[in-house]
Amino acid sequence: MRKFAAMSEIVKVKKPRLEWLDALRGFTMILVVANHVAGMGFGMAPKMSSSMQFLIMFRMPLFFFVSGFLAYKASQVWDLKNLGTLLAKKFRVQTIPTIVFFLFGAAILGKDFGATVVEWIGRPLKGGYWFTIVLLYMFIIYYLFSYVESKLKWKSWIPITLLFFISLGFYETCYQPKYFAWAFGWRGAPNEFMDTSSISQLFLYFPFFIYGNIVHRYWNGAQKVMDSRWFYPLLIIVVIFAALDSLKWHTLRMTWAVIPLTLARFALLTITFMYFRHYHQYFTKFTVVGRSFQYIGRRTLDIYLIHYLFMPNLPTIGSFFDQYRHNFVLDTSLSFFLALLVIGFSIITSNILRISPFLKKWLFGRT
Helix, strand or coil: CHHHHHHHHHHHHCCCCCHHHHHHHHHHHHHHHHHHHHHHHCCCCHHHCCCHHHHCCCHHHHHHHHHHHHHCCCCCCCCHHHHHHHHHHHHHHHHHHHHHHHHHHHHHHCCCHHHHHHHHHCCCCHHHCCHHHHHHHHHHHHHHHHHHHHCCCCCCCHHHHHHHHHHHHHHHHCCCCCCCHHHHCCCCCCCHHHHHHCHHHHHHHHHHHHHHHHHHHCHHHHHHHHCCCCHHHHHHHHHHHHHHHHHHHCCCCHHHCHHHHHHHHHHHHHHHHHHHHHCHHHHCCCCHHHHHHHHHHCCHHHHHHHHHHHCCCCHHHHHHHHHCCCCHHHHHHHHHHHHHHHHHHHHHHHHHHCCCHHHHHHHHCCC
16 A cells, blocks of 8 residues: 555656657657758758758757757756766767667768778768767756756856857857857868867757757746747747848848848747647647657657668659759658658667667667
8 A cells, every 4th residue: 555655646746748849859850851861862952952951940959959958857956976877877878879870870871881980980970970979968068067056056047048148159150160260170171179079060059959948947937928929920020031031032141141040040949849839739649640749759869870771862853853943842742751761660670679678778778
């Protein structure tokens, strides 16, 4: 009876999962794979595609936003023991699978294994396997920040806001190589440290991680803002003008050109987030779409690590869309259809590997 009572208490205090948030992660993963299908599979540059250059504006920012949202846990106790445990777990989950699939990908996809490994290591995107590395950087910074923040005698919104604006400052350096030669080289000359470490990718996406974290920290207030009459119309106006200027008009030049791009990224990911929250009833486990998106959302690490191995090689499709541009529906539909096939094969492969408890733990961080 005591055991049953204790279990009942655990059930009472356990915070329910936001099903629509898992579904949002799944949708974001589909966006990522669809973009890779178009870019790697069809050989399309963003400007060749009717949809790619638009979707690419917010797909990865949205992924890091969700990661930052989930990283915040109000009940987390920040002492040295818990800090060490969290860092050790993240290091294991993020590095070991990445190294294994990085090497396997180089062996499968590269013509010369040794040359491919050296080439990928020297590039910031690491043959595609940069995401888990950069996410590890973000967790390390965030955990250390949270530990220091917990030791402050006064609780305030100022530290996290300050971290957000500092991250925006580093984000700006990604688009100003002339003025920040220390980070990205002078006039296109590469900086080997930045490329090898992928820190340039950290600069590009850390503001979105912190933005998601802030939204979760102040969730009650954030929901009031999202539910207000003025916020959503304002977002739509910002997206229309910022996205058009970034993609089409290019009215701002040089140091100011990044402003509409930044506004479009934040506004688009916020609109997508609000969409899933507003229509949450369609993304529960009781709907086909909800169950499917949630399943993909809970397997994002597996899909990310494996999907490169199943990329199609169809450059003729890219040539077709280059010749017959502005086929938005056909372009998007074909990329998403093949993305779902790639995701399906990735999940099947993951399930096969997960039969082994050892592989399940060390390749996908599950126990």
